[in-house]
Amino acid sequence: MRHESATPARRRRAPGLFLLLAALLTGPAAALPVSDALGGDAERGAAVYERCQACHSLTRNRTGPKHCGLIGRRAGGVEGFAYSKALRDSGILWDAASLDRFLENPFAAVPGTRMGYAGVKDPQERADLIAFLAAAGEC
Numbered sequence: 001m002r003h004e005s006a007t008p009a010r011r012r013r014a015p016g017l018f019l020l021l022a023a024l025l026t027g028p029a030a031a032l033p034v035s036d037a038l039g040g041d042a043e044r045g046a047a048v049y050e051r052c053q054a055c056h057s058l059t060r061n062r063t064g065p066k067h068c069g070l071i072g073r074r075a076g077g078v079e080g081f082a083y084s085k086a087l088r089d090s091g092i093l094w095d096a097a098s099l100d101r102f103l104e105n106p107f108a109a110v111p112g113t114r115m116g117y118a119g120v121k122d123p124q125e126r127a128d129l130i131a132f133l134a135a136a137g138e139c
């Protein structure tokens with residue numbers, strides 16, 4: 001039996017939120033919870049990532065920094081890449097939540113960023129993209 005009567009106002013939260021919290025609490029070592037956090041699908045994310053490949057690669061710096069090892073890294077953390085001061089000084093640690101915010105609207109999340117891309121507006125596409133980036137693993 002459940003305890004609905006004791007707490008009638010309390011609603012069950014979406015399981016995704018718990019996974020997101022778990023990912024935030026357990027930190028960079030927990031690659032799997034990060035990829036699951038927003039309910040993303042890495043395979044679909046690979047297709048979304050094609051939009052990023054005008055500037056990014058998983059394995060080497062191009063117009064944008066390489067994306068291997070992204071989860072758990074400080075923003076502006078790829079050695080030898082010439083980041084904007086705005087991104088370097090942002091204090092962001094890349095995890096599911098911070099990536100979701102940045103990728104929705106890079107200019108709003110980090111005013112002054114040099115990433116010339118308007119963002120990915122669809123939350124499911126962002127979740128898929130983040131699952132793909134998390135699955136890419138270390139450099």
Ligand code: HEC
Pocket residue numbers: 048049051052053054055056063064065070074075076077078082083084085086087088103112113114115116117119120129
């Ligand atoms: C027009 C080129 C361009 C496109 C397209 C682009 N980016 Fe970027 N990206 C950049 C540049 C340049 C930077 C460095 C920004 C800075 O220094 O402010 C960057 C930075 C980033 C960072 C921060 C990395 C770090 O090491 O801190 C992430 C994450 C990122 N991009 C993800 C993406 C994703 C995901 C996509 C596709 C949806 C994408 N970008 C599309 C150019 C681009």
